[in-house]
Amino acid sequence: MSSSYPQVLLVEDEPAQREVLAYNLEAEGYGVAKAETGDEALMLVEEVEPDVIILDWMLPGVSGIEICRRLKTKQETRAIPIIMLTARSEEADRVRGLETGADDYVVKPYSVIELMARVRTQLRRVRPASVGERLEYDDITLDAETHRVARSNQPIKLGPTEFRLLSTFMEKPGRVWSREQLLDRVWGRDIYVDTRTVDVHVGRLRKALCQHGGTDPVRTVRGAGYALG
Numbered sequence: 399m400s401s402s403y404p405q406v407l408l409v410e411d412e413p414a415q416r417e418v419l420a421y422n423l424e425a426e427g428y429g430v431a432k433a434e435t436g437d438e439a440l441m442l443v444e445e446v447e448p449d450v451i452i453l454d455w456m457l458p459g460v461s462g463i464e465i466c467r468r469l470k471t472k473q474e475t476r477a478i479p480i481i482m483l484t485a486r487s488e489e490a491d492r493v494r495g496l497e498t499g500a501d502d503y504v505v506k507p508y509s510v511i512e513l514m515a516r517v518r519t520q521l522r523r524v525r526p527a528s529v530g531e532r533l534e535y536d537d538i539t540l541d542a543e544t545h546r547v548a549r550s551n552q553p554i555k556l557g558p559t560e561f562r563l564l565s566t567f568m569e570k571p572g573r574v575w576s577r578e579q580l581l582d583r584v585w586g587r588d589i590y591v592d593t594r595t596v597d598v599h600v601g602r603l604r605k606a607l608c609q610h611g612g613t614d615p616v617r618t619v620r621g622a623g624y625a626l627g
Contacts, residue, residue, distance in 0.1 A: 403586075404521050404528045405429045407448035409439040409465070410483065411457050419452065422510050423517070436460025440468070443475055447582070449528075450520045452513075455484035455495070463498055470499030479520035483508070527565035535568050535626060536615060538607065552610040559584060560603045567616065567626035576623040600624055 410416040431446045433439040455462040469475040479501040530543035547554045577593040
């Protein structure tokens with residue numbers, strides 16, 4: 399599945415539970431990467447750059463709680479929401495999980511419907527456009543549900559690629575995105591696109607955003623990529 403969709407890393411060593419969860423996540427429209435062990439999970443975090451991690455506490459080798467601790471102490475991964483899955487229902491265990499940095503905590507056996515709702519809650523924080531939220535930056539508004547964009551209340555028509563580009567920029571204003579990161583996020587890592595294509599579509603986005611006047615909100619960072627603001 400294309401990386402323009404939210405990416406979930408599912409870390410669960412029990413095959414039946416892993417497949418049921420993966421099926422339900424894919425049915426919700428998410429890209430799913432699956433890991434059975436803590437070491438495999440750490441490798442996939444770098445490769446996939448997931449938007450949300452569903453992490454089982456009890457794993458062979460490195461435990462889920464240790465994986466959580468490592469990810470939350472690294473600058474590059476600390477902002478990724480982690481939902482811990484565990485059979486441990488005691489309050490002390492729950493507190494330990496949250497103190498380690500977990501963003502949510504689900505006790506087995508759990509309702510798949512409830513877990514999907516918790517995933518959406520975490521995505522609302524990190525990729526609000528992917529769950530239909532309305533985004534605002536300066537005088538630009540983007541309504542992900544209706545696919546409408548306006549600047550200073552003037553409607554702006556964007557193609558699908560430019561819309562996804564703007565969504566990416568508006569979800570994290572100020573962040574510098576490399577061309578390779580934008581290719582993964584907007585086009586998807588399963589599609590080959592030349593990095594120069596990014597420049598073409600950023601140029602189209604800039605032209606559209608400035609059609610009614612105003613300064614160009616997209617900043618080129620020499621040798622690094624692009625940022626909004």
